[in-house]
Amino acid sequence: MSQIVLSLGFGLVTASILAMGAVGFTLQFGVTNLFNLAFGESMTVSAFAAYIAHNDLHSNMWLAMAAGGLAGMVLSLMISRLIYLPFLRRGTAQFAMVMVTVAVSIIGKNVLSAMSGSGFYSYQLPPERPVHVLGMVFSPRQLVIIGLAAASLLGLHALFRYSRLGKAMRATSDDAGLARSVGIPTTHLISAAWLLSGLLAGLAGVALAMDLGTFDFNMGGNFLLIIVAAAVFGSVGEPYGAIAGALVIGIASELAAIVNPELKNVVAFGILVLVLLLRPEGLISGRVQMRAEVAA
C-alpha cells in the first residue's frame, strides 16, 4: 500500500511535466489543427536555453526556466510563421503537414546535435533534503515543478476563462470565421496560441531536464511520443483531456514499475491503445475544426 502511495507521488511529478507538455501540444492543435511532431525539439531548445542562462550566465534556476520558456515561445512562433503557416496557406494536405513537422523535427534535432555535440548537459543542481507529504516523497524542487505545473495550468484555465485574450483564443478555435466577424484578428490570436504552446513546451522541457538530471539533444524527441500519447488519450485539442491523459500515463507508468519496470512504456502506451480502441477519437470526442478556416 505504502509503495503504491509512494509511486503515486512519483507519478505526480512525471504527470506534471507531461501535463505541461501535453497541454502545450494540444493547445496549438486545437487552434491550428496541426499535429506538430516537432514539438519535442522546442522542449530541447528550451532546456538548452535554460542551461546557458543557468550554467553560463549563472542565473537562478527558476529564472533560467523562465528563459527556457521564453526561448520556447520565440522558437514556436518562428516555426509556425516561417514554415507551418506558409504550408497551410497553400492548402497542403493533412498527411503532408505531418511530414512537414517531421522534417522540421529532423532539422531541429540535428542542428541541435551539431551545435551541442553528442555530450550530456546538466544544470548541476545541489542535492536537497527530501520532503515527506502524505506518505509520498518529493524533493523541494519537484514540489516546485508540481506547483509550477499546477500554477501554469490554473493560469491557463484562468486565461481561458477570465481574460479577453484567452476567450478570444477559444472563440477563434471554436469558429474562426465568426471570430473574425466580431472583430477578432484571428491571425494574431493564432500566433498567441503558438506563443503559449511554446511557453508550455519550454517549461516542460526545462522541468524534464531538471528531473532527468542530465539531458542531450535527443531529450525532447525521446519524450515527444509519450506527450502525444497523453494528448491523444484525452482527445487532441482538449486541454483538460490532455491533463487527464498526463495524469493517467504518468501515474500508470510509475505503478507499472512496481510490477515490471521493463514494461513501463508498454503499459503507458497500452492504455493509450486501449482508449483508442474504445473511443477512437479519444476520451473527450471533440469536434474537429476545418483547417482551411485557419489558413484563410
Place this chain on the structure above:
Amino acid sequence: MSPALQSYVATLLVYLAVNSIACWGLNLQFGVGGVMNFAFILYQSIGAYITAVLTLPRAAPGVPETYILGWHLPWPLPLAGAAVSGALLALAVGSFALRPRRRDFQATVMLVVSIIAATLVTSEQGWFNGGQGLFAIPQPFSGRLNLGISGYDWFFLGLVAVFAAVVLFFTDRLTGSPWGRRLRAMRDNAEAAESLGTGVRTESLKVYVIGGAIAAVSGGLLVEFIGAWSPAAWGTGETFIFFVAIIVGGLGNNFGAFFGALLVLGVFLELPTFLPTIGSSNTEESVQAAAIGVLILIFLWWRPQGVFPERKHALSRFMPAAAPEPAPGPSQPGTTLSVSDLSRDFGGVRAVDKVSFELLPGTATGLIGPNGAGKSTALKLIAGALKPAAGQVVVGAVNVAGWAPHKVSRLGVIRTFQHTSEFARLTVLENLLAAAPGQPGDSFGGSLLGRRHWRPRQRELLAQAAALLADFQLTELADEYAGRLSGGQRRLVEIMRALMAQPKILLLDEPMAGVNPTLRLTIEEHLRRLRDGGLTMLMVEHELSSVERVCDSVIVMAQGRVLATGTMAELRSNKEVVDAYLVG
C-alpha cells in the same frame, strides 16, 4: 572490377532492390490506399525475424541465444512464413489502428504500436534473443554453391531481383486494376467512396495487410543477405526514411517509389560518406541528416507530387469512338423505399421528426422546404451516413436503418452530395468507372487475375461512360483530373458517377446547385429517363422549376416534419405550404 568492388556494387544493388520492394509496399498502403503506416519498419522487421527463426535450427543448449521456432526450413519457405507473419501482424494491428477516421490519428496509433513492439522485442529475450538479436543466419544455398567472394553476391542479387520483379508486377497489377481504382477513390474521398459501396475500413485493412506482407518479404530478403537482425536495425525513425523516399519519388507511382529508394536510401545516405570530412564526424552526420529534413521541406513546397507524380490513367482512348449506346438505365427496376417515423436530433434540436413516406419504383419524388427543414439530414439518414435515433428505412423488404453507408449502397441506394465530392486525383472517366459495381477486377483476387479477366466488363462500362459523357458534353474532359474541373462540372461528374453505380434508389442532394440552365435541362432529361426506366428517385432541390419538371410528387418538409405531399401545382395552391416558405 575487383571482387571487393563487385561485392560492393552487388550489395548496393541488393539494398536498392530490397528497399524498392519495401517502398512499393508502403506506396501501396499510403500512395494508393491512403493508409499512413507509421509502423512500417515493424513489418519489415517482423519479416526479418520470422525468416531468421524459420531458417535457423533450434537454438543449441548451452549457447547464450534464445529464440522461438527454429524450424530450419529450406528456402524459400522462411520467406513465405515472413509474408504470412507480416500479413497477420498487419491484420491484428490494422483491426484497431484503422478505427479512428482521421488518418493522422491512425498514424499516431501505429507509431505507438511500433514503439511498444520495439520495447517488447528488446526485453523479451525468449522471442528473438532480445537486444542482441539473431546472428549467423545462413544465406540461401550458401553451403551448396561455390561462387567465390563476389559471385554469391551477384547470385543473391539475382534472387532479390526476381522477388522485386514479382512484387512490382503484383503491385502494378493491383494499382492498375479496378480494385486499385477503388482504393485510390477511397484515398481521395473516403466518405464518397463509402457512399458508392466501399467499406473503407475493410478495404484499408486489406491494403494494410498486403503492404505488411510485402514489407515483411523485404525484411526477410534483407536478413537472408546480411545474416543478422537486432533491434538496432529497426529504429522507429527508419519508417520516416521510407516515407521520405516515396514522397520524394512520387506518391502512387511505382517508378517514383523505386526512384525514391534510389535517391534517399542509395544516393543520399551513401553519398555523404564520400564527402570530405568537415568538423567532427558527429557534426558532419548531423548536417547531413538536417539536409534530409530540408530536402523533405523543399519537395513538399515545390514538388508535393514528387519527382515522378502518379501516372494519369488516361482511359479515354479505350472508349468506343462512334455511336454511343443509349444512356444506361438501371439494369434492374427500382425498389420501393419506405420510411417510417424516422427521427434524429442534434444537441436537443429535432432535425428530423417522425418522417414517414413511401417511394415507388418508377417515380421521382421531390423533397423541398425552407433551409433547416431537415431535408439533407433525412437523405443522410436514409443513406446510412447518419444513424437515425428512431424509425425504419425499408429498402425492398430490408430494414436498413442504422446500417453502414457502404452496405446500404450495395442494395442500390446511391446518394449524391450537397457539396461536391469528386475523387480529385482520378480522371473524370475513372470517377465514373470507380462507381460501377460488379467488376470482376474489383477485388484483391480479381485484380490479380489481370486485364484479360476484367477488361471485357470494363469495355462495357467504358461504353456506358462514353455515352454519359457525350450526353453531358464532357467527352473532352474524360481524361482530366476531376479535381481540376469547375464547380458545375464537378457536380455533373458526381451525377454521372451516381448513374454509373446502377442505382435502384437514387438520392440526390441539390443536384442542380451551381449548374447552368442548359445543363440543368440535360440532367432533368436524364433523370426523367431513369424514372421512366423504373428507378426510384428522391431529390432534394431548391430549384423548384426543376423539381416540377422531374418529380411526380413533392414532399414538403419544415422544421423536421413532413408538412404536405402532392404535385407542385397542388402545393402551390396549398396555403400552408406557401406559408411555410413565406412565413415559416
Place this chain on the structure above:
Amino acid sequence: MQFASRRRLYFWATLVAASALATGCSSSTATSGGGSQSSTSGNYSVTAAVLHAFTGQNAFFGLNAANACKAAAHQVNAAGGVMGHQLTCQVFDTKGDPADAVPVTNRMLVSASHLVMVVGPDGNDIPSVLPLLEQAKVPEMNTVGDPRYDKQTSPDFWRLTPSDSTQAPALAYYAIHKGFTKIVEVYTSDLSAQTTTGPFRTTFSRLGGTIVKSLTISPDQASYQTEVANALAAHPQAIVGEMDARTAATFLSEMKQQKGSLIPFVVTQRATQGDWAPAVLPAIGAASMGSDIFAVAPALSSTGPAIAGFQQAMTAVKANPFQLKNPIVAATYDGVIAFALAMDAAKSTAPSAYVEDIAKVARPSSGATVVHTYAEGVAALAAGKAIQYVGASGLMAFDPYNTANRPYAVWTFNPDAHSWVMGTALPPDAGQ
C-alpha cells in the same frame, strides 16, 4: 508535358553532377594517423579502418576507437611505420545499425587502400559485419562482450577485452570481496546488460551472496523513482549491474534525491566508456561519483614505458583527456600495435600472412623479450628475438578462441582529475 520533362532533365543533371562530385572527393577521405609523415616516395601507406558507430547512441564507441587507432598509428609511424609503410586510420560509420553496416563494410573493403586491419565493429554491428570480413580475410579487433563469441573459431576475430561471461563473475567476486553480500541487481534492458545478468547471478550465489531484488529497467524513461524506491526498500548493501549513461544519470540522481546519498554502485565496464561519466557526474555530484561508484573493468598498466608511450601518443593526436586513462581505449591502442608487430614478425602486411602472428607477439612465453612499445618490439624483432608485447592495457594473452582474457581491476572516479583511476586489481580468475 514539355515542361515536366525539362524539369526531369534538370533533376537528372543535378544528380549526375552530384555523383561526379562525390566520386571526385572520395579519394580524399583518408585521415592521417598524425605524427611524422616520413613516408618515402613510391612507398604506399597501409590502412587501419575504424569501423564503428560514429552517430547515434553508440557514437562514443567510434570516437574512442578512432583516437586509439590514431594514437597507435602515431607510435608506429614514429618508429618508421610497418616495414616502412606508414599506417593511417580511416573512419567508417556503421551508425550502430547492423543493416546499414553491411554496405558500409563493403565500401570499406573497396575504398580503403592497402587495408591491413579493421578496428571494430561494436556489438550491434559485428553479427552482420564479421562474415564479410572473414570472407575478405581481413582481421578485426573488437571489444564486444557478447558471450556468443566465447567459442568462436574465425581466425579474423580478435577480442581485446574479456567476454561478459568473465566480467560477470568478476563483478560478483568484487561485490563479495567488498562485503556486499546483500545486493540489488539493476540492468537496463539493452544489449550488453542482458548478457551479463545470467552469469552474474550464478557466480554471486555460488560465492554466498544474496540478490534481494532483481530489476530490469527500460532505458530512456522520464523517471525511475518507483524503481529506485523499490531497490531501496530491499535495504541492500549495494547496487550491482549495468546501465547506459542516460539511464544511470537519471536513476542515480533520483536515488540520491530519495535517500539523500547513494548506496555503493558496482557497475560493469560500461561505466568507463566515454559517455558515462560526463552524463552521470553532473547528475549526482563529484563527491558521490568519487566515493560510491565502483566500476569493474579490465586492468591497465599503471606505470612504465607502455603507459607513458600510450598517453604521450594520445596527447599527440589531441585525444579527449579521459581517453588517456580508459582501459578500453588502451586495449584498442594495444590491439593496433600488436597487429602491426605481427606484421613485422610475419614480414608481411598481407592479413592472411600475419594473422597467425597476432597471438604470438602478445603471448607470454619463456625466452620471449618483453617489449612495451612498438619501437622496442621492432628493434627486438630486427634482432631476431621472439617478443611479448605488454602494452598500456597490460597482459593481452589470447585464448584459443582469440579472446584476450585479462585481469580485472576496480576503477573509481577521480573528480579532480576528471578521470577514472584504477584501484585494486582483481585476481585473474576472479569469480571463475
Place this chain on the structure above:
Amino acid sequence: MPTSLAEEGIRATLTVEGLAAGYGDTPTITDVDLTVHRGEIVTVLGPNGAGKSTLLKAVLGVIRPMAGSVLLGDRDLAALRSDQICRLSVGYVPQVRDTFPRLTVLENLEMGGYTLPRKAVKARVEAVMELYPQLKRLAARQGGHLSGGERKMVALARAMMISPALLVLDEPTAGLAPQPAATLLNDYIATLAGTGVSLLMVEQRAKEAMSISDRAYVMAGGRVVLHDRADAVLARPDLGEVFLGRTGPG
C-alpha cells in the same frame, strides 16, 4: 464608444452599387444595387439559391466582390477583411454557426465587444442584458447548448455589443418555430431600428419580415428583381410564384 457613422449623421449607411460576387470564377450574384438608410430596416427576400447569402458575405468581407462597390458611409469596404469591417461598426448575425458553441452566453457577449475598450465591455454587457432580459438567466450556459431561438437572441445581443451603425442579419428566423420567430422579429429586431441602427436583413418569412421592414428587395437568380416599400412588396399577388417556381415577377 467608437464613433459610429450613425452618429456622424451620414444619410445612407450602406450603398451597394453594381455588385458582382461569387465563388470560384463564376459570379453568383450580378449587378446588385442596394441602399440602407440610417435607422431603416431593409429586407432582402427571395427563394433559396437566389444569392441573398452571397450578397451578405460580399458586404461583410467574407468573400471579395468581383465588381462594383460596397460603401459604408463613404468608406469602401471591398478591400477589407471581416474583422476590419467589424471595427467600422458593422454587426453581423449569421444564419448558421451564429454563436461560439463552447463559450458561455456571457463570453459570447464579451466577444461581441472585442473591439470595444476593455473597460467599456462590462457596462455594455449590462446594457445589452437589459435589452434582452432573458439572457441573464442563460448567462452561464454554453452557446452550443441553447435552443435555436435562444441562440439567435444571443447572436443578436452579441452583434449589438458594439452599438453597430449597421446590423446585418442572415435569415434570423430560419429553423425557428413560428412563435419564437415572431417574437424575435417583432420584439427584438423591430425595436432595434428605433435605437438608430440600420438593419440589412435576409429573410425567408416574407410576411412577417415585411411587417417590420421599411423597404424590401426581392432577389432571384442572382439579381434584384423587385425593389419597393415593404407593404407594397407584400401586396404583390404574384409573390408566391416568385418563391415557388417562377424565376421572376410577371
